[in-house]
Amino acid sequence: MAKARTSPLRSGFVHLALIIYTLIALFPVFLTVINSFKDRASIFRNPLGLPDAKSFSLVGYESVLKQGDFTLYFQNSLIVTSVSIFFVLLFGAMAAFALSEYRFRGNALTGLYLALGIMIPIRLGTVAILQGMVATGLVNTLTALILVYTAQGLPLAVFILTEFMRTVSDDLKNAGRIDGLSEYSIFFRLVLPLVRPAMATVAVFTMIPIWNDLWFPLILAPSDATKTVTLGSQVFIGQFVTNWNAVLAALTLAILPVLVLYFLFSRQLIRGITSGAVK
Amino acid sequence: MGSLKIENIRKSFGHVDVLKGIDLEVKDGEFVIFVGPSGCGKSTLLRVIAGLEDATSGEILIDGKKVNNTPPAKRGIAMVFQTYALYPHLSVRDNMGLGLKQAGKPTEEIKERIKVASGMLSLDDYLERRPSELSGGQRQRVAIGRAIVREPQLFLFDEPLSNLDAALRVNTRLEIARLHRQLKATMIYVTHDQVEAMTLADKIVVLNKGRIEQVGSPMELYNSPQTLFVAGFIGSPQMNLIEGAKLGDATAKTVGIRPEHIQVSNTSGTWKGGVIHVEHLGADTIIYLQTDFGPLTVRLFGEHQYEVDQVLYATPDAGRTYRFDDKDMIIKA
Numbered sequence: 001m002a003k004a005r006t007s008p009l010r011s012g013f014v015h016l017a018l019i020i021y022t023l024i025a026l027f028p029v030f031l032t033v034i035n036s037f038k039d040r041a042s043i044f045r046n047p048l049g050l051p052d053a054k055s056f057s058l059v060g061y062e063s064v065l066k067q068g069d070f071t072l073y074f075q076n077s078l079i080v081t082s083v084s085i086f087f088v089l090l091f092g093a094m095a096a097f098a099l100s101e102y103r104f105r106g107n108a109l110t111g112l113y114l115a116l117g118i119m120i121p122i123r124l125g126t127v128a129i130l131q132g133m134v135a136t137g138l139v140n141t142l143t144a145l146i147l148v149y150t151a152q153g154l155p156l157a158v159f160i161l162t163e164f165m166r167t168v169s170d171d172l173k174n175a176g177r178i179d180g181l182s183e184y185s186i187f188f189r190l191v192l193p194l195v196r197p198a199m200a201t202v203a204v205f206t207m208i209p210i211w212n213d214l215w216f217p218l219i220l221a222p223s224d225a226t227k228t229v230t231l232g233s234q235v236f237i238g239q240f241v242t243n244w245n246a247v248l249a250a251l252t253l254a255i256l257p258v259l260v261l262y263f264l265f266s267r268q269l270i271r272g273i274t275s276g277a278v279k
Numbered sequence: 280m281g282s283l284k285i286e287n288i289r290k291s292f293g294h295v296d297v298l299k300g301i302d303l304e305v306k307d308g309e310f311v312i313f314v315g316p317s318g319c320g321k322s323t324l325l326r327v328i329a330g331l332e333d334a335t336s337g338e339i340l341i342d343g344k345k346v347n348n349t350p351p352a353k354r355g356i357a358m359v360f361q362t363y364a365l366y367p368h369l370s371v372r373d374n375m376g377l378g379l380k381q382a383g384k385p386t387e388e389i390k391e392r393i394k395v396a397s398g399m400l401s402l403d404d405y406l407e408r409r410p411s412e413l414s415g416g417q418r419q420r421v422a423i424g425r426a427i428v429r430e431p432q433l434f435l436f437d438e439p440l441s442n443l444d445a446a447l448r449v450n451t452r453l454e455i456a457r458l459h460r461q462l463k464a465t466m467i468y469v470t471h472d473q474v475e476a477m478t479l480a481d482k483i484v485v486l487n488k489g490r491i492e493q494v495g496s497p498m499e500l501y502n503s504p505q506t507l508f509v510a511g512f513i514g515s516p517q518m519n520l521i522e523g524a525k526l527g528d529a530t531a532k533t534v535g536i537r538p539e540h541i542q543v544s545n546t547s548g549t550w551k552g553g554v555i556h557v558e559h560l561g562a563d564t565i566i567y568l569q570t571d572f573g574p575l576t577v578r579l580f581g582e583h584q585y586e587v588d589q590v591l592y593a594t595p596d597a598g599r600t601y602r603f604d605d606k607d608m609i610i611k612a
Binding site for chain 2 (some may be wrong): 169171172174175176177178179180181190193194
């Protein structure tokens with residue numbers, strides 16, 4: 001049995017499939033990164049070639065760092081993304097706990113209502129959101145983006161976390177109640193550590209669309225002080241001339257922070273401390 | 280300290296009535312066991328006593344004080360769960376100490392109480408381990424330890440042995456019996472295993488469909504069941520329950536005879552039947568007979584040789600038959 005399962009031919013095919021998929025997935029990223037280190041002529045003449053002594057150039061990075069305030073844009077993106085993730089996880093987990101733990105009238109309906117957002121894209125409400133932001137004076141603030149992204153991320157977070165929290169043993173929560181833990185302590189100290197892998201999943205799913213979003217920064221916070229990286233890179237894309245070196249350099253730089261965040265969360269995905277908790 | 284009184288407890292989930300008026304009194308230091316088939320409400324009753332569920336109506340008094348509105352942590356109880364329910368991210372020591380820490384007890388006292396409990400349960404070597412590094416039996420001992428350190432007035436056990444394998448179950452059962460003698464605490468224990476109930480209890484409460492069928496010592500339940508349900512539930516193999524009419528008994532709807540209260544003979548007896556199956560258990564031999572009035576189980580002590588299809592005659596022991604009326608209540612002789 002054990003032998004059949006580890007047959008080299010079989011695992012070879014599996015690895016081959018995975019390697020091909022990885023190559024396909026990473027190829028655009030690879031292209032972006034190598035071309036960001038080439039001069040403009042080489043990008044067009046030999047887009048697939050690696051940068052060599054002749055074609056190597058940091059002109060893209062120079063123009064990115066000179067033109068526009070990219071450090072600020074990065075900072076804005078980081079603030080918006082991390083604060084939104086924080087709120088999505090906090091409120092999502094709290095709502096999920098209430099839905100999974102307590103019996104009350106309208107529980108199922110509330111859950112359905114919260115999950116509706118998965119099916120209806122938030123962009124449909126852009127006009128109303130903009131009107132609201134104008135009325136509250138939040139246009140051109142990071143707060144506006146954080147509010148919108150929190151709302152955008154919550155439905156999926158509530159949906160995933162509710163299912164996960166149902167799997168946390170009732171006995172464990174009851175043991176906590178008998179030991180005198182408040183409902184808040186049970187939530188923060190018993191349940192949250194047990195659903196950490198699910199939280200990491202939600203964090204990753206929430207993070208990527210926020211980091212890459214162009215729509216809401218363009219509409220709600222296009223001022224220079226509140227531009228995000230994605231919006232900031234657009235200055236290099238013109239109607240007639242596009243500064244490819246700068247665009248590619250900006251994109252390459254934009255990969256880094258999100259990569260770091262991803263590694264932080266993915267470590268949580270792997271780590272499992274629940275084994276042996278119950279049963 | 281440690282008495283419990285329950286007055287007319289009802290509990291409904293929506294339209295489903297799980298507990299339909301339970302009255303019960305538990306004296307200080309008693310070991311009381313709730314038994315019954317699954318869905319009879321025994322676990323719900325335990326949760327209501329613990330305060331994990333609110334009763335729909337009725338009163339719960341612990342030590343003479345009404346505790347209906349007291350949160351679980353303040354009721355002076357401790358509970359051991361079927362799934363152990365240990366905190367996975369805490370060491371054994373912290374698992375046991377959490378309740379006391381929450382109650383604001385001084386560190387020295389917590390340390391002392393953990394030491395006493397871990398000594399009692401031989402957990403000294405495992406205090407710094409996480410639950411995931413323990414075996415099932417050890418985990419359940421930690422869960423029991425967590426209950427002991429609270430020095431509760433009332434211990435509640437919710438099927439604590441169901442997840443353990445057979446050998447460990449016997450050991451842990453003995454351990455719980457020893458603890459009860461040592462601590463002299465009041466214990467309430469829920470199980471569906473009648474062996475646990477018979478071996479541990481001072482008093483057994485048999486529940487069926489949200490009502491108490493009978494309360495009594497194990498031998499009372501065995502020797503004088505008040506209802507058909509108790510007669511059928513207590514005792515293994517199950518009591519033979521035969522329609523009275525088929526035995527020519529006009530006044531009883533059902534007649535019950537325990538398998539161990541029947542003698543067999545090759546030549547003569549009250550009832551004639553053919554052997555359909557024989558189980559050899561060493562200490563017992565269980566014979567299944569097919570008679571004119573239906574199947575009959577007979578339990579003989581020791582080893583006996585009988586063949587399938589062999590014809591046997593069975594005779595019930597005098598004074599050991601139970602007769603039940605059409606409301607399934609016992610007819611007193």
